[in-house]
Amino acid sequence: MWYLKLKTLIVYGTRYGATAGTSEEISKVLREEGFEVKVVDAKKDKIRDIKEYELIIIGNGMKFxxxxxxxxxxxxxxAKELASKKVAVFVSSAAQLLHEHKGEQEKLEEAWTKYLVEEITKYELNPIAMAIFGGWVNPENMGWLDKRMAKFFIEELEAVGIKGENGIYDTRDWDAIRKWAKELAQKARA
Ligand SMILES: Cc1cc2nc3c(=O)[nH]c(=O)nc-3n(C[C@H](O)[C@H](O)[C@H](O)COP(=O)(O)O)c2cc1C
Incomplete structure (x- = not known):
């Protein structure tokens, strides 16, 4: 079987590190699909141009x-160049899982609009896929304000039965992340 093997860039912005791990997982799936993938932390590496890439995935960790x-x-x-490329966008969020557990449909829709739709609209992007994945809450090495927020999330996560491991509350659903990446590969080939 002959498949299109797209040259792909995954570029992400992270504060606490969860989006880095999610990006790596997505890259693994896409490589299994035969794609050539480069993963870049936008804070560490400057991207000078994106000409060579056919698929560009932008990941971002949410804060307030x-x-x-x-x-x-x-x-x-x-933004201009992205308009002529295949683009996908995902964010990492700790609130998503809480809303899901509590069946807060309105808040899930609000988050989809605020975290994704409003942002892509600003840059006139038309992504072939978008997602809100989980993130992690790890209060170590946080400043006092972030720690307060982390404490709030941890209490809420514990209340819905999420357990921490070594003080880290990871709400990422790896199966969902892999499934999204696999479906993205199919959409990108279309
Ligand atoms: C100070 C603070 C604010 C946060 N604000 C939000 C938020 O507004 N919505 C949300 O879904 N998650 C929020 N989170 C959870 C983060 O999205 C989660 O930690 C995620 O892993 C962040 O991505 P990153 O690890 O790649 O930086 C917040 C976490 C902290 C510590």
Missing amino acids: TGWTSEAKGFLRRF
Whole structure:
């Protein structure tokens, strides 16, 4: 069977590290699909141009409903070029799982609009796939304000039965992440 093997860039903005792990997992699936994938932390590596890439995935960790300046910077800088590429967007969120557990449909829809739709609209993007994945809450090495928020999340997560491991509350659903990446590969080939 002959498949299109797209040259892919995954660029992400992270504050606490969860989006880095999610990006790596997505890259693994896409490589299994035969894609050639480069994964870049937008804070560490400067991306000078995106000409060579056919598929571009932008990942971002949420904080107080806002995007990282690095991921926003990437979108701002390459918005024009991204309009002619296949683009996918995902964010990491701890609130998602809480809303799901509590059956808060309205809040899930609000998050989809605020975290994804509003952001892509600013840059006139038309992604072939979008997702809100889980993130992690790890209060170690956080400043006092972040720690307070982390404590709030941990209490809420514990209340819905999520357990921490070594103080880290990871809400990522790896099966969902892999499934999304596999489906993305199919959409990108279409
Ligand atoms: C100070 C703070 C604010 C946060 N704000 C949000 C938020 O607005 N919505 C949300 O879904 N998750 C929120 N989270 C959870 C993060 O999205 C989660 O930690 C995720 O892993 C962040 O991505 P990153 O690890 O790649 O930075 C917050 C976490 C902290 C510590």
